Amino acid sequence: MIAAEVRQRLRWVKVRGDEDLSLFPNFMIVGPQRTGTTWLHTHLRTHPAIFLSEPKELYFFSSLKTRSPKRFVSDELSYYLQFFHDPLWRRLAKTGQVLWKQRQLYWPRVRGEATASYAALDDDVIADIAALRPDLKIILMIRNPIERAWSHAKKDLMRNRKRTFDDVVEDEFLAFFSDPYQRRCAAYTRQLDTWSAHLRPGHVFTGFFDDIATRPEALMLDVMRFLGVRAEARYIDASVRSPVNPTESKRIPPQYESFLRAQFADDLRAIKERFGLSW
Numbered sequence: 001m002i003a004a005e006v007r008q009r010l011r012w013v014k015v016r017g018d019e020d021l022s023l024f025p026n027f028m029i030v031g032p033q034r035t036g037t038t039w040l041h042t043h044l045r046t047h048p049a050i051f052l053s054e055p056k057e058l059y060f061f062s063s064l065k066t067r068s069p070k071r072f073v074s075d076e077l078s079y080y081l082q083f084f085h086d087p088l089w090r091r092l093a094k095t096g097q098v099l100w101k102q103r104q105l106y107w108p109r110v111r112g113e114a115t116a117s118y119a120a121l122d123d124d125v126i127a128d129i130a131a132l133r134p135d136l137k138i139i140l141m142i143r144n145p146i147e148r149a150w151s152h153a154k155k156d157l158m159r160n161r162k163r164t165f166d167d168v169v170e171d172e173f174l175a176f177f178s179d180p181y182q183r184r185c186a187a188y189t190r191q192l193d194t195w196s197a198h199l200r201p202g203h204v205f206t207g208f209f210d211d212i213a214t215r216p217e218a219l220m221l222d223v224m225r226f227l228g229v230r231a232e233a234r235y236i237d238a239s240v241r242s243p244v245n246p247t248e249s250k251r252i253p254p255q256y257e258s259f260l261r262a263q264f265a266d267d268l269r270a271i272k273e274r275f276g277l278s279w
Helices: 004-009 037-044 077-084 088-102 116-120 123-132 145-159 170-178 180-186 188-198 210-214 216-227 254-263 265-275
Strands: 027-031 050-052 110-114 137-142 204-208
Touching: 004 123, 027 037, 027 116, 037 050, 037 110, 037 137, 037 216, 077 110, 116 180, 123 188, 137 188, 137 216, 145 170, 145 180, 145 254, 145 265, 170 180, 170 254, 180 254, 188 204, 188 265, 204 210, 204 216, 210 216, 254 265
Parallel strands: 027 110, 027 137, 050 110, 137 204
Antiparallel strands: none
């Protein structure tokens, strides 16, 4: 149950009763968007020792301050925790699945969720999360910021609205790229530092989007080991090398690439210094 000290520390999450904190997730896939979070969710959810919330994106913590009518439903912890109950029908379905594929029972040891907008959470919201689960682990994925922003634009401006590239005018693309949120998504070093300041040492896993294409099996095993579950090749589905949640293959036009390269110049420099990555 939630201690009085924890209740006093919470700024954004509301606690009304004696919620059972044992249901609070052990890990979060925090994104940012278009860095492989859906791929991770798809392949981790088949592991017999891992429970992942459905739907994938809960948006609970990323909507606490914005109160966006599109995302915000409640700020109460009881509402959030309901997504981490394992209904009998789903437990039976997953038990059947893992019995068929891996010849063992479904017995979750860790619970998690995957909301890609959590990477850019404000410091005070992360403080609430850490107060509720001090031993939380997070998975932060890193992708070329220019490619990430272009993929994000193709998803939001084209695929989600059932439009082609020719249907979107230049001003619309530039407005999307100029949104402050896009800059926050590119600030990987800041995201890493902000989350790490609230979590225990070794509780942040930094994955690389490029590994999904070049070494997906090794990446999956690394993530399993980080989460503390059995890491074996038999828990990796044969579809691990297939695209998940793809957008149109349209390459980024040179004018947008130049715009984003200038906008993300500091972030690209920081990524190279911290991770040795350059594109």
